[in-house]
Amino acid sequence: xxxxAASEPVTAIGDLPDVILSNIFALxxxxxxxxxxxxxxxxxxxxxxxTRSSLTLRGNIRDLYQIxxxxxxxxxxDLSLISPWGTDLLTTTVDPYHIAHRLRxxxxxxxxxxxxxxxxxxxxxxxxxxxxxxxxxxxxxHQRPQSPIGADFDTLxxxxxxxxxxxxxxxxxxxxxxxxxxxxxxxxxxALTRLDLLTVSLSEGFKSHEIRVIATTCSNLRELLVACxxxxxxxxxxxxxxxxxxxxxxxxxxxxxxxxxxxxxxxRADSEEDGxxxxxxxxxxxxxxxxxxxxxxxxxxxxxxxRNVRESGYALEVLSSKCKKLRTLxxxxxxxxxxAIESHLDGLALCHGLTSLSIRNSAxxxxxxxxxxxxxxTSLVKFExxxxxxxxxxxxxxxxxxxxxxxxxxxxxxxxxxxxxxxLRSLDPIRDCIQRLHIDCIWEGLENCHEQEEAGWNxxxxxxxxxxxERQTKRLKYSSDLDGADNDSYSHSxxxxxxxxxxxxxxxxxxWIGVGELLVPLPVVGLEDCPSLEEIRIRVEGDCRGRxxxxxxxxxxxxxxxxxxxxxxxxxxxxxxxxxxxxxxxQMDLSLWERFFLNGIGNLSLxxxxxxxxxxxxVNHRSLSLPAVGLLAECLxxxxxxxxxxxHEHFMNFLLRIxxxxxxxxxxxxxxxxxxxxxxxxxxxxxxxxxxxxxxRLILD
Numbered sequence: 001x002x003x004x005a006a007s008e009p010v011t012a013i014g015d016l017p018d019v020i021l022s023n024i025f026a027l028x029x030x031x032x033x034x035x036x037x038x039x040x041x042x043x044x045x046x047x048x049x050x051t052r053s054s055l056t057l058r059g060n061i062r063d064l065y066q067i068x069x070x071x072x073x074x075x076x077x078d079l080s081l082i083s084p085w086g087t088d089l090l091t092t093t094v095d096p097y098h099i100a101h102r103l104r105x106x107x108x109x110x111x112x113x114x115x116x117x118x119x120x121x122x123x124x125x126x127x128x129x130x131x132x133x134x135x136x137x138x139x140x141x142h143q144r145p146q147s148p149i150g151a152d153f154d155t156l157x158x159x160x161x162x163x164x165x166x167x168x169x170x171x172x173x174x175x176x177x178x179x180x181x182x183x184x185x186x187x188x189x190x191a192l193t194r195l196d197l198l199t200v201s202l203s204e205g206f207k208s209h210e211i212r213v214i215a216t217t218c219s220n221l222r223e224l225l226v227a228c229x230x231x232x233x234x235x236x237x238x239x240x241x242x243x244x245x246x247x248x249x250x251x252x253x254x255x256x257x258x259x260x261x262x263x264x265x266x267x268r269a270d271s272e273e274d275g276x277x278x279x280x281x282x283x284x285x286x287x288x289x290x291x292x293x294x295x296x297x298x299x300x301x302x303x304x305x306x307r308n309v310r311e312s313g314y315a316l317e318v319l320s321s322k323c324k325k326l327r328t329l330x331x332x333x334x335x336x337x338x339x340a341i342e343s344h345l346d347g348l349a350l351c352h353g354l355t356s357l358s359i360r361n362s363a364x365x366x367x368x369x370x371x372x373x374x375x376x377x378t379s380l381v382k383f384e385x386x387x388x389x390x391x392x393x394x395x396x397x398x399x400x401x402x403x404x405x406x407x408x409x410x411x412x413x414x415x416x417x418x419x420x421x422x423x424l425r426s427l428d429p430i431r432d433c434i435q436r437l438h439i440d441c442i443w444e445g446l447e448n449c450h451e452q453e454e455a456g457w458n459x460x461x462x463x464x465x466x467x468x469x470e471r472q473t474k475r476l477k478y479s480s481d482l483d484g485a486d487n488d489s490y491s492h493s494x495x496x497x498x499x500x501x502x503x504x505x506x507x508x509x510x511x512w513i514g515v516g517e518l519l520v521p522l523p524v525v526g527l528e529d530c531p532s533l534e535e536i537r538i539r540v541e542g543d544c545r546g547r548x549x550x551x552x553x554x555x556x557x558x559x560x561x562x563x564x565x566x567x568x569x570x571x572x573x574x575x576x577x578x579x580x581x582x583x584x585x586x587q588m589d590l591s592l593w594e595r596f597f598l599n600g601i602g603n604l605s606l607x608x609x610x611x612x613x614x615x616x617x618x619v620n621h622r623s624l625s626l627p628a629v630g631l632l633a634e635c636l637x638x639x640x641x642x643x644x645x646x647x648h649e650h651f652m653n654f655l656l657r658i659x660x661x662x663x664x665x666x667x668x669x670x671x672x673x674x675x676x677x678x679x680x681x682x683x684x685x686x687x688x689x690x691x692x693x694x695x696x697r698l699i700l701d
Contacts, residue, residue, distance in 0.1 A: 021047055022051050025048055026051045034048055049070045050072070053075050054074065054078075055068075055076070055077055058665075060083045062092060064098070064102050067106050069105070071106070074107050074109065074110065076112040077110045077112070079126075080115055080137075081116075081665070083687060083691060085665055087684060089125065089126075090119070090122060092684075111134045111135065112135040113136050115137075119152075120152045120154075123156060127156065127159035133162065134162050135163075135164060135166065136166045136167070137166065137170075140173075141201065141668060141672070142672065143672050143673075143675065144173055144174065149177055149180065152177065153181040154184070163188055164191060165194030165196075166196070168197055169196050169199055171199060172199065175206050175207070175210055178197070178214070183217055190218065193223065194224075196223075198225045198264065199264075200227075200265070201671035202261050205238075205261040206227065206229065207234075209236055211238060211242045211245060211246065212241075215245045215250055216249050219250060222253060223254065227264060228261070229260070230281050230282070231306075232279055232282045233279070239282030239283055239287075240286075243258075243287055247290065247291040251296075253295050253298060256295065258304070260304060260306035262306050263306050266539075266541075266572075268414060275364070275389045276308050276335070277361070279308070280309075281307035283305065289314070289318045292318045292319040300327065301319070302330040302358075303331055306361075309333055309334045310336060311335070312331075312335065312337055313339055313347030316348045317346065317350050320350040320351040320352070327354060331359055332361055333360070333362075335363050335364050338365065345376045355381045356380070358382075359385050361388070363388075365391060367392055369391075370391055370395035370399045371402070374403055375402060378405075379406055380407050381406050381407060382410075382436075383399070384411035385413075387414040393418060393422040396423070396426035397427075401429040407434070408435040408436065409435060410434060411437070412438065419443065420443060420522075421443075424527065425526065432505065434503065434505065437508070437510065438511070440511075443517070443521050443525070502529040502530075503529065503530045504532060505532055506533055508535045509527075509530070510538075512539050513541075514541060514542045515542030515547065518555060522559055533563040533566055534567055534568060535566075535567070536569050538569070538570070539572040540573045540575070541576065542575075543578075544578030544614065545578055545579060549587075549592075555600070557603070558604075567605070567607040568607060569604070569608070569609050570610040572610075573611075574612035574614070574615060575615075576593065576597075576614035576615070577614065577615060577616070579616060580616035580619060580621040581616070590613070590614045592627070593614055594613060594624075594628035598628055602634025606635055607637060609642070612645065613644075613645040620672065620674060623647060624643055624652075629652070632655065633658060635658060636658055637660070639660055639661060639662050640661075640662065640663040640664075641661060642663075642664075643665070643666050643667070646666060646674065647666060652686075652690050656693055656694065660700070661694065662694075662699060
């Protein structure tokens with residue numbers, strides 16, 4: 001009788017040498033994945049700690065003993081979310097230099113720093129800790145303190161001789177603060193490779209002479225992002241000369257992002273009835289041709305000027321021929337981007353290498369133009385169209401058919417002929433592969449939805465007959481019949497004989513909806529079945545004042561129960577304006593509107609929620625009301641809750657009823673963040689008491 005063969009030893013990944021495992025761990029970037037790795041065993045825990053390079057501190061600054069000292073390899077440190085949010089480190093009860101010493105000991109190798117800086121004195125305390133800093137991001141939503149011109153940036157440049165990039169996109173300052181400092185430190189300015197000045201809180205952007213200083217002093221920039229003043233009614237507005245200054249002095253740019261300050265606000269600005277803005281920009285076609293001819297290294301270009309740039313097609317042809325590496329393009333208020341004459345490709349359609357394209361407020365863009373773009377830009381992964389009034393679902397459907405092989409991210413907003421139903425019908429060819437989607441919740445035309453479906457999709461937008469009617473040019477006829485066989489593969493029955501349209505790979509959904517509208521029709525227009533939907537963002541905008549009480553009690557969040565994988569929600573009611581205090585007779589104040597918006601949220605199985613309460617702009621009031629906090633407390637599955645506003649302390653205690661809630665923070669990340677809260681709202685001591693109560697609870701996992 002033969003002896004049983006000895007079983008061969010099983011080799012696991014843990015048997016690899018530590019050097020190889022360390023390299024594998026270092027390649028894992030996702031924070032949750034790294035946290036999961038650290039829970040496998042003690043060996044993995046030690047390796048994860050030794051290879052982690054990025055860390056965001058979220059604890060209370062008074063609890064120095066909680067500053068982790070087990071991540072010595074961290075090079076990217078974020079201090080902007082330390083609790084209480086927005087606290088000036090110099091005003092805490094703990095000695096700020098003691099805090100600085102502990103941070104230096106815990107993280108000796110930091111070269112990238114993000115910090116909330118209420119004043120330049122905070123920077124004077126922190127920046128000397130890490131003399132080798134190469135990247136700094138400053139955050140400040142509070143008003144700029146009364147300090148000397150350029151004090152923040154002077155402190156930054158004095159202490160960071162190795163600075164290569166800095167980010168001011170979330171930092172409130174005056175535009176005149178920066179140029180003098182750049183001129184005072186020519187060596188550091190010349191070494192900069194990235195400069196992000198897309199500050200959303202600026203009321204006026206950089207002027208032409210300020211951009212000239214930036215371009216001449218920072219001549220080695222690879223990435224430049226600037227909030228500008230393109231309005232020709234202003235003195236020294238940004239026009240041809242400013243663009244040529246950038247192209248002449250910064251020829252190595254791979255990313256150029258120039259946007260008017262009005263385009264950076266959350267409020268949706270619609271154009272005139274005909275699609276054109278009231279003024280023309282001071283940007284000519286000849287200047288654009290010259291700029292594109294000089295910036296041959298461009299890979300990403302954004303020009304959102306919020307003023308008319310006419311007859312831009314030829315300039316875009318030059319862009320396609322000179323900038324061979326261009327992959328991302330966003331144009332705002334550019335007209336004549338595609339002529340769409342017969343079968344000849346022209347203008348924007350010649351940018352064959354694009355993978356991401358955004359077109360905003362193009363007044364003369366038609367369905368034929370969309371078809372030309374679809375034929376020419378066949379590698380599009382992301383496509384956004386906004387406020388283009390002459391396009392319809394037919395042109396969008398043809399474009400998505402032509403780009404079906406690669407297109408996974410689509411955004412459609414403010415287009416007069418593309419409500420929710422029409423937008424979703426236009427995306428039928430990519431319904432089985434789209435992963436990210438934004439639409440406007442405009443419910444008009446629902447009664448005609450089925451009639452149009454029965455009418456079929458066949459149309460011939462390419463039939464061209466000359467003026468003498470003597471000849472007809474034969475062109476391609478696009479029809480959904482090409483997709484008919486595929487449609488059946490990603491539709492299924494609900495068991496009652498009704499065919500459901502399934503969006504199998506859709507993971508992110510963004511919705512815009514006006515105040516007073518309901519979310520209930522969302523499944524009716526075509527989003528019945530989204531089995532993979534994990535994250536949804538809902539933005540509510542409009543004026544609640546003067547509106548009557550809604551006829552129903554709930555906004556419709558319960559409708560989202562049909563999406564089984566939904567775990568994260570961003571509910572932004574920050575642009576819903578109303579009465580924070582006593583409302584006039586017959587109208588609802590914001591607390592009742594919050595009840596309307598949040599009713600039903602407890603039915604969802606959410607892990608993470610970001611919530612922006614509605615606001616009263618007259619008194620700069622954005623606070624969580626009692627009905628709102630009561631409804632939020634019904635979300636029993638929540639683990640993270642971030643409220644972008646203020647709240648009363650006794651209201652916050654309702655949230656302690658959520659059993660597994662681990663992370664809660666009030667973030668006043670809007671301008672201007674309130675300097676002094678009311679006596680009954682959350683202050684530093686209130687936040688500390690709430691966090692102590694939250695951390696004392698036993699969480700099973």
